[in-house]
Amino acid sequence: MFNSINSVGGWFAANTVNILYAVAIILIAIWASNFIKKLIVGMGENYEKLDETLFHFLGSIARYAVLAFAGIAVLNRFGIETTSLIALIGAAGLAVGLALQGTLSNLAAGVMLLMFRPYKVGDFVQAADTFGKVDAITLFTTDMITFDNQHIIVPNASIWGAKITNHSHHNIRGVDMVASVAYGTDIKKAKASIAKVLKANKNVLADPAPFVEVETLAASSVDLLVRPFCEGEHYFDVKYSLPQAIYEQFQKDGIEIPFQQIVVHNAK
The missing domain is CATH 2.30.30.60 (SH3 type barrels.)
Structure with a gap:
């Protein structure tokens, strides 16, 4: 027992300098890792366009990378061969990466989404x-x-x-819809009827001006493309309120709304 104590004491005496170096390396590494993480996280917090979640993740990676290098430096200080250890960690990382391939692909995609936004x-x-x-x-x-x-x-x-x-990238949105009228309808009158509806809607902008033109000559109707512009927050209000308003205005103005027709000719 005394021999064991003496051998341990002798080892500490022989490695006093290495122990002091190791303690210094660990303390410096802890300080440096925390400083680097705060620096990276601070970048995300100081700039509104940068995503904080991504920078917290990058800060954690940087922190653990510094601690890992410090651990390898400490082992080298005591003469422990770290080449095999690094290779083992690399092999384990590869195995974990293959096992979590789907999860890592989501992680990589998440990083890209948070970076490019x-x-x-x-x-x-x-x-x-x-x-x-x-x-x-x-x-x-x-x-x-x-x-x-x-x-x-x-x-x-x-x-x-x-x-x-x-759909929210631009503040102003165009709202596309189709208004169909029967063949023989005065197109200028139909456009004027649609213009009344667009002007009466408080969410439709005057600038850019609404676009109303004939788009398609269908089998039983003349289809007009109606594209008013509005602020993005009113997009769905405009999209789902205008068709009914146009229909009601067509009825008031006596504009015929087409329906599918089948013409049968009797053979003589």
Whole structure:
């Protein structure tokens, strides 16, 4: 027992300098890792256009990277071979990466979404066959609230690898709809009738001016493309209120609204 104590004491005596170096390295590494993390997180907090979630994640990675290098430096200080340890950690990391391939793809997509910000919380977005309001963006998923009040969680990989339509990107939106009239209708009169409806709607902007022109000569109707402009927050109000208002105005002005017709000719 005394021999063991003496050997341990001898080891500490022989490695006093190394122990002091190791303690210094660990203390400096802890301070440096915390400083670097705060610096990176502070970048995300100081600039409104940068996402804080991403910078918290990057700050944590940087912190653990500094601590890992400090641990390797301490082991080297005591003459412990770290090459095999690094190779073992690398192999373990590869195995974990393969096992979590789907999760890591969502993580990578989340980082890209937070960096390039094709949308932000509060935007109305159509992505991954889902249309709704963005409720939250995390490193792995995007939470969306649909118009029928469903909470849908979409993996980020499904969003980043497909088409993204951000309906809230521009403040002013064009609202496309079709107004059909019967053949033989005075088109100028139909346009004037539509103009009355657009002018009466408080959410329709005068500038840019609404666009109303014949788009298609269909089988039993003349289809006019109606495109008023409005602020983004009023998009759905305009989209779903104008068709009824145009229909009612057509009735008042005596403009015929077409319906599908089949003409049968009797053979003689």
